[in-house]
Amino acid sequence: MNQYPCGVLIAASIACSVSSIAWAQAVLPSDGDMRVARQRMEEALKGMGPARIANPLSVPKTDALPKPVAKSPDISQIAESYRHASSPRSEIPSDIPELMVFVSFSMPKEALERIVAQSEKSGAVLVLRGLKGNSLSRMGEELAALVGKRNVTAIIHPPAFKQFKVAQVPALVIARSGQATKIGEDGCAAPASYIKVDGDVGQDYALDLIERQAPNWAEAARRYAARLAGPRP
CATH class of the missing domain: 3.40.30 (Glutaredoxin)
Structure with a gap:
């Protein structure tokens, strides 16, 4: 079985439950179920940590740049x-x-x-x-x-x-x-x-x-x- 973040699985299950309403008279989740699902999603997202850029752009330090050569006299x-x-x-x-x-x-x-x-x-x-x-x-x-x-x-x-x-x-x-x-x-x-x-x-x-x-x-x-x-x- 493929491993996915918990939050993704919960979000997918909710989406499937909502979309199934159009095809069958499924019972809608209660308010308590929705709160539990939302809480689990938030906890899962927190566990994933902040997003990171694979190759962040580095800004050169201006003080490390070579100094311009003194202007030659005319x-x-x-x-x-x-x-x-x-x-x-x-x-x-x-x-x-x-x-x-x-x-x-x-x-x-x-x-x-x-x-x-x-x-x-x-x-x-x-x-x-x-x-x-x-x-x-x-x-x-x-x-x-x-x-x-x-x-x-x-x-x-x-x-x-x-x-x-x-x-x-x-x-x-x-x-x-x-x-x-x-x-x-x-x-x-x-x-x-x-x-x-x-x-x-x-x-x-x-x-x-x-x-x-x-x-x-x-x-x-x-x-x-x-x-x-x-x-x-």
Whole structure:
């Protein structure tokens, strides 16, 4: 005989008794019988205990979840970290064209150090193409080692290399910011909006060359050259 919970058997017997009324004139159970049956059913249900879920869903504890990794600093933050309030650029009138020197960490260390030292005097902005070894932290370390405590602005801006057609470094560029930002379909600035000197030469030589050979840029070159030379004794 199959074993069923007592409550199920009692409920089935009551159902059979009630359904048999439609087919035969069976005697209905008395109130006492109904109370006894109900009591037995309640006792049987109590004995079965509370219902359980076979595979209950577990809610993960939020404090056990891995913590998010600290947000990586933006590239611009690296550049800003080397932008000092006392930089010579703060003394350059806004209407003067921008002086930039395009460099790379692939250049000899001595050449980079010379450019940094000259840029501190002239107010030139150092422009790099990308990250050293594709590592943001390594680039920060390299910039810190290169710039040190000098008042020099260094930025990482790959589009500028195409904008001013810089194919080799170092390259010195003087650009009119208002015009140079108007990029053509080829991604380059208008030729008349900037002037460029390629080659590993000092800023004094490049500025002197521009002053002598490019009348439209002579005034800007002369101002930056004066800053580079410093006050006369």
